[in-house]
Amino acid sequence: MQRLGVTSETVHYDVVVGRGAWRALREFARSGYTSVFLLTERGLWNHWQEPFLRSSGLKTAQRVFVPSGEASKSLRMVEQVAGELLAQGADRRSLLVAFGGGVIGDLGGFVASTYMRGIDCVQVPTTVVAQVDSSIGGKTAVNVGAMKNLIGTFYPPRLVAADPVVLTTLDERAFRSGFFEVVKHAVLSGPRLFDEVECALDSLRPERAASLGPLLAHAASVKVDVVSRDEKEAGLRRVLNLGHTFGHALEEATGYRRFLHGEAVGWGLLGAVRLAELLGLMSPASSQKVVALIRRVGPLPSIGDLKAGRVLKLLPRDKKAVGGRIHWVLPERIGKVRIVADVPPAAVGAAFRDIQRADRHE
Amino acid sequence: MQRLGVTSETVHYDVVVGRGAWRALREFARSGYTSVFLLTERGLWNHWQEPFLRSSGLKTAQRVFVPSGEASKSLRMVEQVAGELLAQGADRRSLLVAFGGGVIGDLGGFVASTYMRGIDCVQVPTTVVAQVDSSIGGKTAVNVGAMKNLIGTFYPPRLVAADPVVLTTLDERAFRSGFFEVVKHAVLSGPRLFDEVECALDSLRPERAASLGPLLAHAASVKVDVVSRDEKEAGLRRVLNLGHTFGHALEEATGYRRFLHGEAVGWGLLGAVRLAELLGLMSPASSQKVVALIRRVGPLPSIGDLKAGRVLKLLPRDKKAVGGRIHWVLPERIGKVRIVADVPPAAVGAAFRDIQRADRHE
Numbered sequence: 001m002q003r004l005g006v007t008s009e010t011v012h013y014d015v016v017v018g019r020g021a022w023r024a025l026r027e028f029a030r031s032g033y034t035s036v037f038l039l040t041e042r043g044l045w046n047h048w049q050e051p052f053l054r055s056s057g058l059k060t061a062q063r064v065f066v067p068s069g070e071a072s073k074s075l076r077m078v079e080q081v082a083g084e085l086l087a088q089g090a091d092r093r094s095l096l097v098a099f100g101g102g103v104i105g106d107l108g109g110f111v112a113s114t115y116m117r118g119i120d121c122v123q124v125p126t127t128v129v130a131q132v133d134s135s136i137g138g139k140t141a142v143n144v145g146a147m148k149n150l151i152g153t154f155y156p157p158r159l160v161a162a163d164p165v166v167l168t169t170l171d172e173r174a175f176r177s178g179f180f181e182v183v184k185h186a187v188l189s190g191p192r193l194f195d196e197v198e199c200a201l202d203s204l205r206p207e208r209a210a211s212l213g214p215l216l217a218h219a220a221s222v223k224v225d226v227v228s229r230d231e232k233e234a235g236l237r238r239v240l241n242l243g244h245t246f247g248h249a250l251e252e253a254t255g256y257r258r259f260l261h262g263e264a265v266g267w268g269l270l271g272a273v274r275l276a277e278l279l280g281l282m283s284p285a286s287s288q289k290v291v292a293l294i295r296r297v298g299p300l301p302s303i304g305d306l307k308a309g310r311v312l313k314l315l316p317r318d319k320k321a322v323g324g325r326i327h328w329v330l331p332e333r334i335g336k337v338r339i340v341a342d343v344p345p346a347a348v349g350a351a352f353r354d355i356q357r358a359d360r361h362e
Numbered sequence: 363m364q365r366l367g368v369t370s371e372t373v374h375y376d377v378v379v380g381r382g383a384w385r386a387l388r389e390f391a392r393s394g395y396t397s398v399f400l401l402t403e404r405g406l407w408n409h410w411q412e413p414f415l416r417s418s419g420l421k422t423a424q425r426v427f428v429p430s431g432e433a434s435k436s437l438r439m440v441e442q443v444a445g446e447l448l449a450q451g452a453d454r455r456s457l458l459v460a461f462g463g464g465v466i467g468d469l470g471g472f473v474a475s476t477y478m479r480g481i482d483c484v485q486v487p488t489t490v491v492a493q494v495d496s497s498i499g500g501k502t503a504v505n506v507g508a509m510k511n512l513i514g515t516f517y518p519p520r521l522v523a524a525d526p527v528v529l530t531t532l533d534e535r536a537f538r539s540g541f542f543e544v545v546k547h548a549v550l551s552g553p554r555l556f557d558e559v560e561c562a563l564d565s566l567r568p569e570r571a572a573s574l575g576p577l578l579a580h581a582a583s584v585k586v587d588v589v590s591r592d593e594k595e596a597g598l599r600r601v602l603n604l605g606h607t608f609g610h611a612l613e614e615a616t617g618y619r620r621f622l623h624g625e626a627v628g629w630g631l632l633g634a635v636r637l638a639e640l641l642g643l644m645s646p647a648s649s650q651k652v653v654a655l656i657r658r659v660g661p662l663p664s665i666g667d668l669k670a671g672r673v674l675k676l677l678p679r680d681k682k683a684v685g686g687r688i689h690w691v692l693p694e695r696i697g698k699v700r701i702v703a704d705v706p707p708a709a710v711g712a713a714f715r716d717i718q719r720a721d722r723h724e
Contacts, residue, residue, distance in 0.1 A: 010371065075437040082506050082513055114476075117501065117514045139479065144444050151444055152479045153515065 002217040004224045008138060008156040015136055017220045018213035021163040022055035025097070025122065028159050029058060033095040033120070036061040037085060039108040040099040041068040044126060047169055052099065052124070055163075061097065062088050066107065070256065073107050073142045075151065081111050092116045095158075101127035102134045102261070106152070109140030113155030123157045127170065128178020129262055131162040132185060132219040137227035137237075148248075164216055167209035175206045176298035177262030182215070183293055184243050184269055185222040190335030193218050194293070201296050239337050242329040243268035246352065249314040250303060258301050266300050267355065275343065275351035276330040286333045304360040308352055315348070364579040366586045370500060370518040377498055379582045380575035383525040384417035387459070387484065390521050391420060395457040395482070398423040399447060401470040402461040403430040406488060409531055414461065414486070417525075423459065424450050428469065432618065435469050435504045437513065443473050454478045457520075463489035464496045464623070468514070471502030475517030485522045489532065490540020491624055493524040494547060494581040499589035499599075510610075526578055529571035537568045538660035539624030544577070545655055546605050546631055547584040552697030555580050556655070563658050601699050604691040605630035608714065611676040612665060620663050628662050629717065637705065637713035638692040648695045666722040670714055677710070 001018030016024040029036055038045075038061045045065070053059050064084050066072045085094070096119055098108025105123050112121035125135035141152030167175060179197070186194040200215050223240065230236035247268030251259055259267070273290050276282035294300075315326055328340045328348075363380030378386040391398055400407075400423045407427070415421050426446050428434045447456070458481055460470025467485055474483035487497035503514030529537060541559070548556040562577050585602070592598035609630030613621055621629070635652050638644035656662075677688055690702045 075441050078513065079437050079506050083509075086506070086509055086512060114513045114515055116512065117503070117516055141479070144441050144448070147445075147448055150448060150478065151440065151476045153476055154479055 001213065002221075004217070004221050005228075006136065006156070006224050007228045011156050011158070013156055013158050013160070015160040015162070015220055015224055017131065017160075017162045017164075017217040019163060019165060019210060020055070021161045022052055022124065024159060024161045025056035025058060025124075028122065029056070029095060029097075032093070034091055034093045035089065036095045036097060037064055037088070037090055038062070038097045038099055039064050039066065039081065039104060039111070041066060041072075041104065043068060044100060044169075048099075048126070048166055051165070056124075056161075058097065064088070066104070068103070070103055070143070073103050075142055075144070077107060078111055078114070078142060081107070082115055085111070085115055090115065090119070092119060095120045095122065097122045097124060099124045099126065101125065101130045105130050105135050106139075106141050106149070109138070109155055109157065110142055110152060112157075113140055113153040118155070121155070121157045123160045125160065125162050126166045128167060128175060128216070129181045131164070131167075131216055132178070133181050133223055133240075135160045135162065136220060136223045146252075162216065162220065164212050165210045167212075168206050170206050170209075172206060173298075174260060175209070176204055177260040177266070179204055179297045180243075180262040180266035180269065180294065182219045183290070183297060184240075184265060185219045186293075187269065187290060187331050187334055188226075188239055188242060188337060189222045193222065194289075194334050197297075198293060204297065238327060238339055239329055241327070242331070242337055243272055245315060245326060245328060246271035246311075249311050250306070252314045253306055253311045263300050266294050266297070267303060269294055270355045270358075271351055272328070272330055274354050275328065275347060276332065278347050278351055278354075279330065279340075279343065281330050281332050281338065281340075283333070286331070289334065290331070300359075302359055303356055306356070308349065308356060312345075312349055312352060363575065364583075366579070366583050367590075368498065368518070368586050369590045373518050373520065375518055375520050375522070377522040377524070377582055377586055379493065379522075379524045379526075379579035381525060381527060381572060382417070383523045384414055384486065386521060386523045387418035387420060387486075390484065391418070391457060391459075394455070396453055396455045397451065398457045398459060399426055399450070399452055400424070400459045400461055401426050401428065401443065401466060401473070403428060403434075403466065405430060406462060406531075410461075410488070410528055413527070418486075418523075420459065426450070428466070430465070432465055432505070435465050437504055437506070439469060440473055440476070440504060443469070444477055447473070447477060452477065452481070454481060457482045457484065459484045459486060461486045461488065463487065463492045467492050467497050468501075468503050468511070471500070471517055471519065472504055472514060474519075475502055475515040480517070483517070483519045485519045487522065487524050488528045490529060490537060490578070491543045493526070493529075493578055494540070495543050495585055495602075497522045497524065498582060498585045508614075524578065524582065526574050527572045529574075530568050532568050532571075534568060535660075536622060537571070538566060539622040539628070541566055541659045542605075542624040542628035542631065542656065544581045545652070545659060546602075546627060547581045548655075549631065549652060549693050549696055550588075550601055550604060550699060551584045555584065556651075556696050559659075560655060566659065600689060600701055601691055603689070604693070604699055605634055607677060607688060607690060608633035608673075611673050612668070614676045615668055615673045625662050628656050628659070629665060631656055632717045632720075633713055634690070634692055636716050637690065637709060638694065640709050640713055640716075641692065641702075641705065643692050643694050643700065643702075645695070648693070651696065652693070662721075664721055665718055668718070670711065670718060674707070674711055674714060 123135035138156035141149035500518035503511035
């Protein structure tokens, strides 16, 4: 079990990753809250409530359930959860514990940041992506119409407690998809984490998740380092967007139905690596190493049938684009990326068509 | 025209109050925004757009309109405004200018604090309460169901520009009701502002509003001082709740239909003063001075017919109550208040019945 520390503008908080991490809630929740509320979804909760309540000591916490799935990331659900918190007596000194994956974490964080103008929040992430990435750093959000994460806040949690044991009930596909984000962190961070992922490839199965604590902690530490230095995306934090530019466009082009988020990031990484290679930023040897690792993490749903023109048109709608430009995060080598604002559209198109072609020929 | 400065945790911003205040927007809006959006309501805007655009120089700003009235303070409206901002091309470096009273200010501030996780906001308050109170300090909120301000943020504006000329189109009742909040500020602040209000009593008419700049600036400075020292209601800021405990209960007991907010605060002040007197905190002479000033500011809708028991039951639902208790803000003299957490319910009931009785005998 590792305890990492995030220093944000306003608070310092711990990110505890590894077997037994839930015990960190014991000491924490005693620090003067009038009541504790658990936000979660029923299926997940039914499976994990017993060990979670035992480890965390939160037996008296009240529950608020939301349906699973992306549709819960809405202002309508914010309204519903806030109403239920109120009905159950939550006040300004209540604590909200978000027990779930990215949807619960983003929704719970947003509710916590706005309920009575802000109550404390603890994140208990239950998916790979949430454990190494989305639960850390305080970005919260809900969707508005087709626009993902249009409404949100920067609101640091008071604690993140990630126990890999909870990953053992994920299905194989959901489990593996999270490791494309781990590869992203490895490309950002350097050969050490990259090699760790390579060594763990044979263990990337849900039933072996409990043994992955050290790898997940290392991957989480990459996010911890970045957000500690740039909480609000003034600059550095944008490197975390690696793989997300193509990724978001692919998700949108397929109505968010074909890819799990991690899989879209997998494709996005392949596209970014190819683009970097085409621009002469990355050597073919480095690029090949990254491509090989992504391929070994797991299969990716096909992109061969997508109209390249349509996907490329969706790129500028990425909200990281300020004043219409796209800031590409492109790798130079494993452990070093660069942000490039003026990539020629022709190169972007060529990179995307190249990964499509490779996909068709597989 | 006076320029006051608020120092918040994260930013410093100016509060400009008086004739010509809108010109402060000229220099401000040029500082690097990709676009400027004006959030307002049609009736108000039709009347004031010409002088506002001339003074502020914001001729190219895009407009987003919302219906007037409290119903616009909802998450549904947040969704609608965010969607419209997106459709009109607002990005993370756009500026939102909230041109209106408390509803526009609270809604606009909340949208700004959450749109793409926060864009800059300027408040241009157009009612008395908004100019001296609600536009300053960064509290934003929307209502959820019957619960006022259940969802909100602390998000400081980058500038507040309050020109009293805009008050000249208020109707007499709306205009006067704002001055009950000015009396509240006077009780918090001391004899100087209290005497200024007394001297201005004959000018408290909309058509003379333009001359009230100095009084409004003085009243606004009380709020500026308090929020500079306590942005997030850790302690001191709660004094601003003076008059709001009874006030909120009265608004709720009457379904928010009988009283304008300022009028409810007027009654709330009378109740707080009476309660302070009953508890021996305030001398009858001081209390009488405050009562006389409130009475001269304007008529208050009757409370004589309300069931005291029902109003009193609504008190603990005030969300300032932590763990169920009510923190009463009670005056000791003009210029000094105290926060009292354990007021005997019998005294509260007696104070309320006393102001009801006085109302019936008028």
